[in-house]
Amino acid sequence: MSLLAFADAVDIGGGRGRLAGPAAASLARVDAEFRSAFGRAADINEAWRSPEQADKNYRAYVAYLAGRGPWAALAYPAATSIHCRGYALDTDDTSSAHMRIWNDHGWFWTVYRNGKLVERWHLEYFAERDKHRNDPAPASGKATAAAITTLEEPAMRTIRWNGKHVFTFGEEKVSHQDVPVDAINAAIIHNPDQKYLELDDAGLTTALKTFGVPWSALDACMRGLAYDISGAVGGRYWSRAVEQKIDTSQLARTIADLQKTAASAPTVEG
Structure with missing residues (x-):
């Protein structure tokens, strides 16, 4: 199993990260059961x-063990990390009820020491143990509009607005x-x-509503005033999940300023 490049990993939606294709497909089925x-x-928490990370x-873990x-936390180098191959994730959903679903879909604990589980949060995907691997992909449950193709979760599309600005949309990001x-x-x-979905102003309005993205966040992304991928303010990425996890006071001020300009684009409303 080789290292997985970012571009080859599948976005799993909700700002939660990426996984290898088979693992991402399984997680979509897990999500459907979790929603039910x-x-x-x-x-x-991490997929x-x-x-590099x-x-x-691993260097930090080795330094800790050596007293330097x-x-x-326990860590493996990229050469042996299942996370780097896209078949592992870290989650807080590990109650007995949660684990019945995870196990049924091929996700299991793997980090033990002397027979004792030491990383309850770490799960790895085993396709041969997934009882649902041949099931059809679940519907996302989110209404879509005519300008956006009906999508399965994780739902993402890359669009070009009026032949100029290019955006990648996901659910609330x-x-x-x-x-x-x-x-x-x-x-x-x-x-x-494998081509841009070309949208005019009306199409962009539809995309914003379909994916649950406010115009002010889109505008902040265009100006480089939203987030970077680490969650720091000052980048071209926005998601509801990131916004809920970090201190948004600076971004809130920025978006408040940007909202003053939103009236100049009445055909593009969130």
């Missing part, structure tokens, strides 16, 4: 991990693709025909 049982999708975590650094090669790659990854 608990009224929400599964909570994911795919970059090799894995090696950084502060406490650090959006990123402004300001680097041409990244914009092209996003369309290849997310769109069935």
Whole structure:
């Protein structure tokens, strides 16, 4: 199992990260059962991990074991990390009721020491143990509009607005693709025909409503005043999940200023 590149990983929706294709498909089925049982999708703290981050975590862990650094969680280098292959995730949803669903779909605890579970939050996907791997993909349960193709979860599309600005939309999240090669790659990854979904003002309005993205957040992304991928203010990415997890006081002030300009674009309302 080789390392998985970011571009080859599948976005799992809700700002929760990315996974390898088979694992992402399984998680979509898990989410469907979670929604039925608990009224929400599964909570994911981390899924795919970059090799650079894995090696950084491993160095910190080695330093901690050697007494040369502060406490650090158990970590593996990229060469052996299942996170870097897109078949592992960390979650707080590990009660008995949660685990019955996880196990039924091929997700299991794997980190034991002397027969004792030491990482309850870490699950790995085993396709051969997934009782639902041949089930059809669940519907997202989210209404879609004519301008957006009916989507399965995780739902993402890369659009080009009036032939100029390129955005990748997901459920309650959006990123402004300001680097041409990244914009092209996003369309290849997310769109069935591997081309931009071309939208005019009315189409963009539909996309904003379909994906639950406010115009003010889109505007902040275009200006580089939203978030970067780490959650820090000052980037071209926005998601409801990130907004709920970090201190948004600075962004709130920024969006308040941007909302003053929203009236100048009456055809594009969130």
